[in-house]
Amino acid sequence: MSNKILVFNHIFWPDKINTARHISELTEELVARGWDVSAVVGNRFYGNHKKIITPKNGVWNGVKYSRTYIPPFNQKKNLQRLLTSFWLVLSWIVKLPFIGKYDAIIIGTNPPFVYLLVPFIKLFKRNTKILMWGFDLYPEAIIVSKEKSFSFLGKVLKSLAKFCYGKIDVIVDIGPCMREIYRQYNHSAKEETLPPWSFVEPIEMLLPHFETRQKLFKNANLTLLYTGTIGNAHEFDNFLQLARELNKRNASVGFCFAGFGNRFDDLKLQIVDNDTNISFGGFVETDQELEERLSSADIMLISLKEEWTGISVPSKYFSAIAIGKAVLFSGAQNSALSVWTREYDLGFQVQKETIDKVANVLCEIANNPELISKMKENSFKIYQENFSKKVICDKWSLLLERTINYPMK
Template sequence: MKKNVLIMCQYFYPEYVSSATLPTELAEDLIEKGLSVDILCGYPKEYYEGKEVPIKEQYKGINISRVKYTEFNNKSKVGRIANFFSFFMAILLRFPSLFKYECVLVYSNPPILPLLPYLISRITKTKFIFVAFDIYPDNALKLGAIKKGGFIEKLMKGINKRVYGYATSVVALGNEMKHYMIKQGLVSEEEKIKVIPNWYSTNKITDSATVFNKEFKELREKWPFIVLYSGNMGTAQDMDTILECVSMLKNREDVLFIFTGHGNKASYVKEYLNSNEIKNAKVDGFLLGSDYTDILKISDVCLVSLAAGIEGIGVPSKTYGYLAAGKPVLAIMSDETDISKNLHEYNAGGNVIQGEAEKLKVLIMKYMGNREDLEKASSNARKIFEDLYERKICTDMYYHMIMEAINKGKL
């Protein structure tokens, strides 16, 4: 008898980035609903600093199988591609064992991974669901990371034609991503696309106002207003608009900008702040656990951004943590994104277009100057989260989609 679900992803428990925690929490919730769930993932390295973990492990009823692959520098284009193919080949060696499932759910990272469930579905009647965290190679082309008309683009276009075409369902993280898929001809049947956003777990947010990190506590006592940017500072993020806005407010002693996270623009952010002698801004590394909770507690508003043209290709999941903490969000992205629409509909912050640093400054000063507006926006931000982005809401949508896929051939 076939098992219910296999989830294929590069990152999983115990790694701590959202691309690991999201499939982990999904698997936990599917187990709670009575499904059998196996995981085939990469061995933790890049986003894990604990003791060595076993190749095979049972965690909360989930059967985890991990594969080891190369550890070249992911910041290097060659290193990243080598790691992608190494991981793919390590999974390919397990190919004969992948036919025992009713449904395979596969994530878009690395972008060649979904080719395997496509092949399984062609050989057997196994259903497969493709979760598009982003759309490759479109994102790489937009950001100039690969050459238009080159081998990688042609290879990925061929893979996408098969993966999007034969998937039982394709998950888009937002309506703008769904529209992009349709416009680009990736999916011909609109009903195949399921819009399911990412989420944030409420158990990561505490109701206590106590700040345990001594440094953060001192910052909160010193600065009347704190603006937070947390998460990836990479090619897909517009950091220039934020930094230009910070420069406009550099002489103010009543506002502090905090940047925390990682990415290939993190060093650029540090250098910019230093070279422009900006004293009311600081950069921290990637924060975990209570440190991340504390940084959210001391912040008044939070920033999220996308580079121009990335809308529809990716969705910044850090937004959901901000909303869960009841923080107004100021977004640098198109008006047509779900995030921007949510913020305006609920009056929980706002958005500006890339390059509109002056308008971002005005938005920040609006909340600096009116504590009542800030408190209302905070309450509204939490309401967005409760209505749209709670974990149970989103994982329930996955459960129903998986059950629909499993039952599709049984009727």
């Protein structure tokens, strides 16, 4: 196979932010399947904007890459993140006439508004097919954040988004709820759902890491873990109320929140002395540490605010089922995570009005741990069959082949 693929994305290896790893691993997997892949990416780490990544040009696991200079904008500041987006888009527009011929171009959704590049790809690369892998939706994420200074900009950009989506050949979403939002733009692109895979994919179910379990949960019979980002898209009120209800019942159920994010400190401030069944953990640096932490829990906590349904799909969901964990999801009924949890019997959903009901179930499981064993085995099996990196990247390869070889519109 000699088809040439080009990928545009803000972040890439060796950055460890989720979207960087998914885009990097996708390019690596496509090379392994015979594709000739190049990537045009930024030259700074997402979390440390002062640190430049070198070299500017190189090859990583068969993927040829070129790094675009970015000023030292702080990605934790909304305005500076927007400036980064527009800087990269303008830089890539200037490069487009000189990048050579490619059969297909894949754009990520980091930086935000990278779809503004699409009309210029069509202008300079008329016969090149364009695919977009949507991890986050912009300007929807700005509008739902309710920050007045950016909300107006978001509404203005909606009309531009519609124009750009109309020129894309394939829109790849990561969940059916996201697809429904894309459809509101009345685009004519082919649709595909290809969710992100887990970075930890054991070939068999992991035994609990005893030391980590003791450290995070003490001697609780049933353990529930939230790991990863706690940001604007996430809520934790239902989990706190559930933990407090279980504490009142003296249930042997432990909760741990481990991670980072701009709302992590807000969560800590809500904890009181009576919340003795709640603990906290920090960010882990290695996959080994992540594996040990994930293995220590029986159930993984996943949340998404109702108004963020379809705008974001938490990738930690797939990390949970990859290692054979049941999930407890707090979010809207029509969220992709809620749909998959029900469809594949992967766990439970909690909402404000169902806290007592879920507490009853968890109490029963805490007293009879074998009740959750089959659910864990099922989660592991469902991930291997439907959501693993091999399964998703095989589908990506087939999608690219169909897109290049057959007319899409």
